[in-house]
Every structure is written in C-alpha cells, then in structure tokens.
Amino acid sequence: MKPRSIILILLIVLLPLILLAGASLRLASSEKETLQKRFRELMEDRLRDINGGIRRNFENIEREMQQLTAIDEFDVSQLRQLIRIQPRVLQLFVISEKGQLLYPDPTQTLNSTERNFLLNTAKMFTGQDLRDAVLQQENRSEQNGMLAEPSISRTQDKLQDKQAPLRAPGGLFNAAQGWFVWYWDRGLNLIYWQRRSSGQIVGVALERGRWIADLIAELPDTAVAPNSSGKGNGSVSQQLNPNSFETRFRLTNSSAETIYQWGPFNVSDGVEPFCEIPVAAPLHSWRLQCFVPEEQLNLTGRSAMSGLLAGLIAVALALLAMAWVLYRDYASGMREAAQQVSFVNQVSHELKTPLTNIRLYAELLETDLASMSPEDADRPMGRLNVILSEGQRLSRLIGNVLTFARQKRQSLQPHRQLLVPDELIKQIVDRFRPALDSLAIRIDLELDAKVAMPIDPDFLEQILGNLISNVEKYAASGKLMRVRSSQAEGVLTLSVEDAGPGIPISKWDEVFRPFSRLSQSVSYAAGTGIGLSIARGLAREHGGDITICQNECDIGCRFRVTMQ
Amino acid sequence: MKALTWIQTAFLLCGVVFARIGEASDQVKLDVTPVRGILKEGEKQTTWIRVGVEGFKLESSKQRPPVNLAIVLDKSGSMKGEKIQQAIRGAIDALSLLGPNDIVSVITYDSTVNVLVPATKMTDIETVTKAIRSITADGNTALFAGVSKGAAEIRKFLDKERVNRVILLSDGIANVGPSSPGELGALGATLLKENISVSSLGLGLGYNEDLMVQLAAKSGGNHQFIEQATELADVFRKEFDDVLSVVAQEVDIQITIPPGIRPVRVLGNEADINGQQVVTRLAQIYSRQNKHIVIEVEVPATENGSKLQLANVSVDYTNMKTNQRDRLSGNTEVKFSMSAAEVEKSLNGKVLADVVALVSSEQSKIATSFLDAGDLTRCRQALKENGDFLERNVALYPSDSRLLELSRANKIQQVQLDGVKSNSDPAANVYRKGQRALSYGVDQQLEPKPGAKP
Secondary structure, eight states: OOHHHHHHHHHHHHHHHHHHHHHHHHHHHHHHHHHHHHHHHHHHHHHHHHHHHHHHHHHHHHHHHHHHTOOSSOOHHHHHHHHHHOTTEEEEEEEOTTSOEEESOTTSOOOHHHHHHHHHHHHHHHSSHHHHHHHHHHHHHHHHTTOOOOOOOBOSSOBEEOOOSOOOSSOSGGGOEEEEEEEETTEEEEEEEEEOTTSOEEEEEEOHHHHHHHHHHHSOOOOOOSOOOSOSOSOHHHHHOGGGSOOEEEEEOTTOOEEEEESSOOOOTTOOOSEEEEOOTTOTTOEEEEEOOHHHHHHHHHHHHHHHHHHHHHHHHHHHHHHHHHHHHHHHHHHHHHHHHHHHHHHHHHHHHHHHHHHHHHHHHHHHHHTSOHHHHHHHHHHHHHHHHHHHHHHHHHHHHHHHHHHHHTOOOOOOEEEOHHHHHHHHHHHHHHHHHHTTOEEEEEEEOOSOEEEOHHHHHHHHHHHHHHHHHHOGGGOEEEEEEEEETTEEEEEEEEOSSOOOGGGTTGGGSTTOOSOOOTTSOOOOSOHHHHHHHHHHHTTOEEEEEOOTTSSSOEEEEEEO | OHHHHHHHHHHHHHHHHHHHHHHHTTSOEEEEEESBSEEETTSOEEEEEEEEEEOOOOOOGGGSOOEEEEEEEEOSGGGTTHHHHHHHHHHHHHHTTOOTTOEEEEEEESSSEEEEEEEEETTOHHHHHHHHHTOOOOSOOOHHHHHHHHHHHHHHTOOTTSEEEEEEEEOSOOOSSOOOHHHHHHHHHHHHHTTEEEEEEEESSOSOHHHHHHHHHHHTOOEEEESSGGGHHHHHHHHHHHHTTEEEEEEEEEEEOOTTSEEEEEESSOEEEETTEEEEEEEEEETTOEEEEEEEEEEOOOOTTOEEEEEEEEEEEEETTTTEEEEEEEEEEEEEESOHHHHHHTBOHHHHHHHHHHHHHHHHHHHHHHHHTTOHHHHHHHHHHHHHHHHHHHHHSTTOHHHHHHHHHHHHHHHHTTTOOSTTSHHHHHHHHHHHHHHHHHHHTOSOOGGGOO
16 A cells, blocks of 8 residues: 555544543543532532531530539539539639639639649639620620520630520520630640629539540541452542542541541641531631542542543544554455556467558568459559558557556566667657658658667667657647757757647646546547657666647747657 | 258358358458657658558459449551451450450541440450451541540440450550540549540550550559550450459548648549548559558657547448449557657567558659650669669668669669660660659559458
C-alpha cells in the first residue's frame, strides 16, 4: 500500500478520535469534579451526623446540669455532698442577685477543691466576662421571648453560647441559662449556669477529663476491618459508600491537638483534612475532621475516566473497522485494476505474434506485387500500404501498452547498443512517412547526431514514435513536422516540432500524466493518453527527460528530448 | 410429735443464732486510734489519728461478688513482640478465674481505640479469648481514649453489686488525646464517684508512671510496675485475685473533729477537709485487708488531767456479701498529762508505724518532685531527711519490721541516685518508678504488711 493511503487511513481514524478524546476528557474532568464534590458533601454529611451526636450528648449533659443546678436554697455541706457524688461535677458555685459569690465563699474555710477552683477562676468572678454573658443572655431572652437562638458571638478566648432545649415554665428570668467557656489548667473548661427565679445564679464547672471521656465514649471506635480485600474497583455508588474504604475521623481542640480519633486510615503528620466542620455548641472552637486516602480521591474520578476510556476505545475500534473496510474495498479495486492491466498486457502480448505475422506476410505480398505488372499491382499496392501502415500503428499501440505495463512493474531497463542516432531517427521517420504524407504533413529533418553512442534503439523508437504519432493525431492541421537532433558531450538532444494548435502552458505538466488528454470529448482525436507518459518514462530511464518548449514562432508545440 | 416440733424449733433457733454470729463476722471492722493516748498538757501540739478498716474474710470464691471488668490493652508499636504476647497470655490466663456471672470487655488502643469485645457475660469464654489472641501491635498510644471507652463499657452494666474495674496495661507515654497526669487523675476521681476503679499496670521503664499512678490512686485501683514482660501473667492474676476478693465497696468515711482541734491533713487517701469535717471515700476493701487513713490534727493547749474527744468517725459502705449499705461508727479521745513518761508509755507502736510510713511516703513524693524539676541536690537532701526521720522512728519502735523495710528502701533509693547527673538518667527513671510504686503501696496499703496483721 502507498504511504499516502496509510496516512489517509490513519487520519480518518485518528482525527475524530483525538477530537472525541479532547471533548470527553473535558467532560470527564468535570464529572470527576462533581463526583469529588458529591463525595465531599457525603463526608461532610457524616461529620454533621457525628456532630449531631455530640450536640445530643451536650444537650443531655445540659439537661442533667439544669436539674442539678435547680437550687434555690442551700447549705454548704449539701453542695459539697453533691460535688462528692456527681461524677461530672468539678465544682458548683452560687452567685447572689447582686453579683456576690455566695459559694464557694472565699471568706470562709475552703476545702482543697474549692480553693483550687477559686484560684483558677478568680478572674471569671471578678471580671466582666461571666456577668456580660449572663446579661447578654438575659437580654436576648427578653427580646426573643421564648425563642432564644444559639449565640454566634465569639471572642478570641471566651465564647458564650446558649441553647435552651428545655425551659422551666415561668418568667423570663428563670429561663436564662447557658454554657460559659473558661480556660484554665491548659484547657477549655465548660461551665453551665442558670439564673433562678430568686435572681441568684447557680453554676456548675464540669470536670474536663470527664466530659472529654464521655464524649469519646459516645463517638465510634475503630472497628477491626473484617476483610480489607475488594477495595476499590466497585461501582461509583460503592466507591462513594464511606464504609467501603478506610477513613479517619478526628476531633481536635482549639490548639489543633487531637483529642480523639477513629477509623483505620493512618494519617501521617501534617496532612490537611479532606473536610472539617466546627463542633456543636458549646465546643465551637473545636473541630471535627475527616481524612480520606489520596488514592480514594483519585478512585472517585477514575470510574469516569475508565468509562471515557472504554468509549474512546469503542470509537477507535469502529473507526478502525470502517477504515479496514474502506481499505479492503480500495485494495480489491486496485487488485482488479492490476488484473485488468495484466489482462490487457497479456492480450497485447498475444496480439503481437499474429500482428507480426500479418505484417511479415503483407511485406512478402508487397514484394510479390512488385514483380507484377504495374497495372495489375497498382490498386492492390495501395491497399497493401494501408494494411502495412495500420499494422505499424497497431504494433506501436501494443508496444505502448506493454511498455506501460512494464513501467508500472518497474521492470524497464535500457539495453544499450552502440548506434548512430541519426540513422535510427531516419528509419523511424521513414516508417511514418506514408501516413504523414497522406495527411499532407511536410517533414523537415535537421539531423546532426552522427556519432555513434550507446543507446537503446527500442527506447528511441518508442519515444520518437509516440511524439511523431502525436503530431499525426493532434497537429495535422499545422501541416508541418520538424525533427532535429544534436549531440553534445554524450547527450543526444532531439526535438519534434509541429505547427498545430499547441498545448496551453497550464497543461504542460498534465499531458505527461498517464491517461490524460486535453479534451475528454469522444470526437477528439483517437488515442489512449499514455503515449507522452510512456515517452517521458523511457527518456528518464535513459538518463534524460522530455520537456515541452515554447515554439519559436508561437504556434504549435515543441517537445525536447534528451537521452544519454 | 410435739416433742419433735420442739426439737425442730430449737434447731431453728440455733440456726438463727448461728446465722447472727455469722453475720457479725461479715462486717467490716472499724478502728480509730490516736498515736498517743496521753498527750503532754499545756502546749499546742500536732498528733495523728489512725482510722483503720478491716475487711472480713471471704469464705470461698462462691461467695464473691460478681465483677464487671474492662481490660484495656496497649497495642501500640512499642508493645510488639514479647510484650504483647505475654499480655495476651496473661489476660487469657487471668480470664479463666472468672465465672459465668462476671462481665468482661476487652478494649485495645494504639492511635485509635477498638472495642474488641463489648461488655459481655463470661458465658462464652472462647469468643473472648479468640478475640484477645487476634491482637497485634502497631501505632501510637491513645491511652485516654482507651480508658474512656473502657469506662463506657463498664458503665453498660454498672451495678452496685458488682466490682467494677478497668484494668489498663500500658508500656508507653500517652501521645494521642489528653495526656497529662492531672487530666487522667481527674478522670480517675470522677470514675471513683461512680464506683469504677482503674488499675494501671505499667510495663517496662518507658511508661509515664506519674500518669498511671494518678489514674489508679484517684480511682482507688491498683498500680503495678512491671519490669519484665514475663511477670505479666502473675500481675494479671494478682490483679484479678484482688478484684475477686472485694468485700466492701463505696466506703465513705466521715470524720468529725470537735471544734478547737484543727484537722491539718489527711494521709493515705484523697480527702476533703470541710472545716471540722473530713470526708473521704475508699473504692473498696478486699478480703481481710487492713486499710487505714491518718489524720494529722493540731490540738490546742489543754489542762492536765482533762480528756478531749479527738474524732467521731462514721463509715458507710456497701457490703458485697449482703449487698446492703452498712454503717459503722467509732470515736477516740485523748487524755492530757504532765508526766513525760506517761506520755511516752501511751505510744501505740503499730499506729506510729502506720503514721510514719504515710508521712515518709509524702516526704519521698516531695523528693521525687525535686528530681522531676531537675533539682538533684534538694532531691537528695529530701531523701536524706526522710531517711533520718525513718531511722529516728525505727529507734522509737524497733519491733515494727515495716519501718525497717522503709528505712532500707530509702537507703536503696539514695544509692540509686548516686552518680545520677540528670533527671533523664535511666537510673533516675528506675528510682522514680520504684519510689512511685513504693509510695503507692504505702498509701494504698495494698500489700498485707506484716506489722499490720493482727
């Protein structure tokens, strides 16, 4: 197959494939993005679920603490006893309506827990923070009536929040309650307070170690993976199922230290979480994080990519199949043409023998007729000449066909003999003379190639024959044919000139292509259209060329042949 | 027929009587004794009161209360190899001591926590042991989370009639989650309020003994320092034996000091001094265990010949045999005399030994805190002073072998620190762990002391 057709077929396959690949890549990358987005949303949903658990945990604690701090009258030993038996409680405190600390009373004897508590929280009672939180909360309760919204106000170090899932029936004042966050002992401490109807505030500081432990107890643990095989390679929905791969969830405090983590995926240090959300009130400053393996994220997009790849492969296969079918058709067409050529070739070959015989016997007949009386021989002689010239024409035709076929097979080699070109030229021209004479074409010979040179007489004959035959066929109207020859440095230059209609310059290249004719009309002079092509091929095989030159007097046509 | 009925009635009566006697032996005994029954008159002085409780004897293992155990095992990377194998073997071996009424859960932790066996009755021991055998070591040490989950498993079957205990094994430094001794201690203290104790088993020299001791001490559990992994099986068994011999729980001791006398400090257990009231809770009393606390009081100058009430003590506890809340009470008083000989004669040697042991334990803790701060000079000085104090008291009461032991231990400690240049020295580590374990033993009176036995 020709390289050109290979390239063509490749183009037919590759071009649409590349276009399709480009388009679907863009599509796939956007699909990957949406998938990852969905995945992120899914993980955030999980975090929110977990956060909901944390919120419920604190709501329970809040409820418990609300009951615990529902104290209007107290004596110190009763409070101390309460502290002793309540696991969650670090310390209780009571502030009078006027803002005075009633318990633990710094002016009375304190036990060690009370003393430590006061040392840690002195600023909380002397400063404005707790008071502000209480006042702010109460204002909000008054403004909003029964519907207090969770506070979103937050300061750097302390934050207040309030949530009132439970509300004792009664006035606005005893509705006020909330969480207060205070930092001591290298950590965040939670304080729950409520204002009683008497106006006094009863608060409870929770034991940090304990509520963290309780929080941890509420959160999931790392289940032992039953079987880690079958990871990946699932459908998209399976890949999006967070249980089908390893994750790591982490609860971090405001200093970004890990408080608790679960999930089998081992996160190396410094890795950013895949997604994170702030923890529910009152732990605003803490965060819930989710870590997902890098491969999983790629996997999420991979399904889209694999689908795309499959599509591309299918299209490529279809195109290849089409190209193959096309190629097969083309090849069979070529084969058919080759068969036809070969058939014509064979037929031509077969025709050569009988034709030679016909010409031989015609020549014999000519000699026979020559011996007869001119009266008797004149008429048959005229007819015989027609037979002979037509025979020659047929021989040339067959010769052309055979040469063409050999050219195609590239089995044409000049067989050089040392000959004088002019003698050959004369013989050839003489062979055409009767036909040209009958068309009243004058023959001018200006021969100047008298030095013998190695030359293939068949080549020369065929080249010159084809050129003369062209004059005969197409340029008879000019009534002139001039053949010139010259020799220089082993190069034989021939030229065949006519005074016919000529060839337009735009067609000068075209006429040398096989089967090309200046006019396709049927009425146009007979010919196969391969003569010039063959002539040029032969001349090139013989180390020369044929070119068309502008005639001197601007009429007709001049072919210039070189051979060496 | 009538005679027979009489005989039957007589037998029944006898039975009742015997039962009464039996019941009396199923009571915790309370003993309140001052160091000296007679004090010097006319001067303000410091004296000590020993409040001792003694567990009754658990007749047989059939009588023992059911237990609710959470075994929390460290399976971090440092436990790889021999350690984890021994731990698995030890735990499985100890589990064979449990019966079908007992509840057990197994929690493992590394960087995260795995509730390997959720709280379950010990009816299917195979499943539990199989799960324990599957443990492999890797990762970091999320000790706090492990204890949290362990306590949560206990809480599922939290019951006053059970002995609720978390047994924590660790060989390392907690490095995931809360990890300060204070935080772990605080968690332990809240667990005590719920009647859950944590026993901490520290393996090797790498663990944070302060953290492990605080956790155990504040929750009323045991702390054991295990130098070699091969000891693990014994330690587990010992711990289980302890848990299985609890006769009283939630032992709340309330001591009322009459006005005028000032309670200064309480040794031997965490206590609150609320004015004239001292309250403290012992997590449990083991079978035949002698357990005591010491109250240091400041007595005002008092006239010759007068008597002074020193303390009124009441003890409330859950009797694990009867599952009832029992109450004991006692009090003590001192006389005042001008005769030095009389004062000297009134010295109660056994009580003195108990007091000296606890005071010296406090002193050695101070020495260790100097070591932790890197002040080796003051550490050595404190140890020396403690040694002198012990020697003085050994001389005062030579018949108590325990004080001699402590004196000897103090000398060993002093030798251990010889040539130690920094507090990160391995020898300092050995000393520190030894001291903490010793102090812990003294404070908790875990070992049956020869001198304390009747």
